[in-house]
Amino acid sequence: MSQPATPQHTAVVDLLALLAYGELQAFDQMAADARLAPDLHRRAVLSEMAAAEIVNYRRLAGRLADLGADAGAAMHPFVGALEEYHDQTAPKDWLEALTKAYVGDGIADDFYREVALRLAPPDRELVLDVLHDTRYADFAAEEIRGAIAADPKLANRLSMWARRLVGEGLSQAQRVAAERPSLALLLVGAADDDELGDLFKRLTTAHTARMFAVGLNN
């Protein structure tokens, strides 16, 4: 069933497509990261997490179809930014891969959670549902904490890596916002400067707490 292409409709299609392509890219990245695992058990855990992204992809693609959008065409505008992010932040070992998942997905999920509040049902519930479950962050956090406990020098290298991830992520987010004005409007449209400031403060605070929880520093 197709709906009129109002700016709101365009923005919701954009958002779901961005999330859908994010799932495909995350799947791809995590499947590649699984190869970096130090043993078969950990490799299987990461492979299972990657597979979960595809289940979410399917749900988002299904909703895009309901909205009269072709998933492939709708995702296309976001290929560049997300590929650039992943190309610029290809992990070179297991701990960099997990830190990327923990820090990068953590911020992204917090951000999408804020965005979800601006959506009407059923998209609000869908977006909240496809965010990563905590099992995933818990696994990564435990691995990172354990590795730093065994070799405290790692904290410095991984903290620098996390800062690079945040920088690259922000840079690509700005690119998406500039290229898709209706999406940017959905995300920040209703907010005045104070509210935007509060949003960034919430995201920053949560990010700092996440870093601290595993022994990394901002």
Next chain:
Amino acid sequence: MSQPATPQHTAVVDLLALLAYGELQAFDQMAADARLAPDLHRRAVLSEMAAAEIVNYRRLAGRLADLGADAGAAMHPFVGALEEYHDQTAPKDWLEALTKAYVGDGIADDFYREVALRLAPPDRELVLDVLHDTRYADFAAEEIRGAIAADPKLANRLSMWARRLVGEGLSQAQRVAAERPSLALLLVGAADDDELGDLFKRLTTAHTARMFAVGLNN
């Protein structure tokens, strides 16, 4: 619940572990192949197929645990042969990837289907269940047929590629059989020379039919 480590028990654990590691490797390979897809729709289809392998992995690992075996340790003996197979047959484009899935998984599935008949429940049903569903082969077959129809010269290159896949597969299967005698015994133990001949004939006939069905020749 652990069971006595009879040769039969060892062989069943070996078989389930071989299948489980095969799922992890297939997941890995198909996730990488998805990157070769010519468009986002096809990339998503292959990613979804890859994710299905992980669901099967989970079932096999669960059954291994029931049998008192650690999946990581049980899979370990098969890492070498399966990695060697995939390293030797890394597809260099989309059609090679699909031909590998169609031809290689086709033979492997036929073979495991024969083996399943020698197992007692519930392992018989489990093995039959985790084999690839036809949706998968159908997709690959349609892509290959379509590509050859558009460019008949492809048939020759892909036929040669398929022959290489079969050769590498047989070579690694012999290695596994030599290294895991109890597994080899399970697979061929009850069979006399005539029965073995019949088995190979069935596998060969099905393989030839599969090749023919998409326009490839043996």
